[in-house]
Amino acid sequence: MTGYASAQLAPDSPDAQPAASPLRLGLEIRTVNSRFLDLTFRLPEELRAQEPALRTLLTAHLKRGKVEVRAAIEQDASASLPQPSAALLQRLGMVQEQVQAWLPGAKALTVADALRLAGGNTTAQTDWASIVPPLAEETIAALLDARAREGKRLARMLLDRIAQLRDLAAQAAPLVPQLVEQQRQRFLERWQEAMGLTEGHIPPEAAQDRALTEATAFAIRIDVAEEINRLGAHLEEIERLLKKGGEIGKRLDFLIQELHREANTLGSKSATLELTRISVDMKVLIEQMREQVQNIE
Structure with missing residues (x-):
């Protein structure tokens, strides 16, 4: 964070x-x-x-x-600057003369040098x-405190994304039954056309049973009720963790991965453009959540 x-x-x-x-x-x-x-x-x-x-x-x-x-x-x-005593300054002068006697090229002490030598190395003396x-x-x-304020802001953002995901799931739920009914009617119409071409050699009951069997298989193939239910359960757990607080970052990471899995499955089972759009919108919101969850401890 x-x-x-x-x-x-x-x-x-x-x-x-x-x-x-x-x-x-x-x-x-x-x-x-x-x-x-x-x-x-x-x-x-x-x-x-x-x-x-x-x-x-x-x-x-x-x-x-x-x-x-x-x-x-x-x-x-x-x-306050150190106050060197006269004796100390005299001593510094004598040392300087001795050094310059042996090293004629040595520079004379400056005022800063004298004050530093008089005051000692304060930094070295400090008990860090x-x-x-x-x-x-x-x-x-x-x-x-700063991270706690940031955490509250992130929690509000995540709760907003949760509300949007629930709205998308509510939009997706009625689409599958409608699509199954449309497909069943389409199968029946095709089998009726086929019966006309066979001039009644296929009993109507057999044609209807075959159409219903095909419609049932289609319904099973595109059914996303389980994915929507699991997605709702994951959203409830994320909301519970956000309200609980504490060290929840790793658990949120896992739940976000599960949300991605359900949204991907929803898209792979899609048989309509509307359901595909819902799946894409879900993935966008989940990715936004994933980026922010990385900030949570």
Whole structure:
């Protein structure tokens, strides 16, 4: 199921650790359709060690979908600059003179270099193991909310397709008896013509029995009542699952395949253009349902 969520841990966040105060951590999760769970992580080097924990959290909450997790660490522009002491600056100056004495081509320290050396590597000092999991939990919760809203929209769409399929099945049901009756009359007319050509050598009762036998065989061959009944049962089960909710994606996959089978059989038994049209319309609706069912967990 498609979804997107993001969260940030700002320096002034109550959950932020003191060592992380000059930094801002951003985390976002995107999910798109997939029959299986496929996780992809795009993390900075500082967060590589947190990938197993993130993977565990995601697999605990998600069952299907192609999931991409992105994280970024930004230095907070509003963070206060380090205040190097005079002794530290003097020490840096002495070190610089010693280096340049041995390496005349060495460049002098810049203000940024002095501040970095005075403040240390804040990113390396940050306890990411205590920061990333809570932020990931927050992001996953937002993602699940987004996916739930998407699920409700998909459920409405599927229920609409179910109503259309039931309408088509109702249109198909009376067509077969009408067609059988028409064919029976056609057989009787042909046998009557044949009797006229044989000049009464065939008894009328035998001709009528043969016509009815042919009509019965034709009716059996084109009967789609069983397919329509099974299609109705599958639609009822799909509607029940949608109203129940939960992890129903795989069961819906199977039911959609069964709907395809019944619609195909309906088309193969068709003896009229109207029934063929109904079968084609059913296949279009079922294919639309199949595409959307792939989004449901």
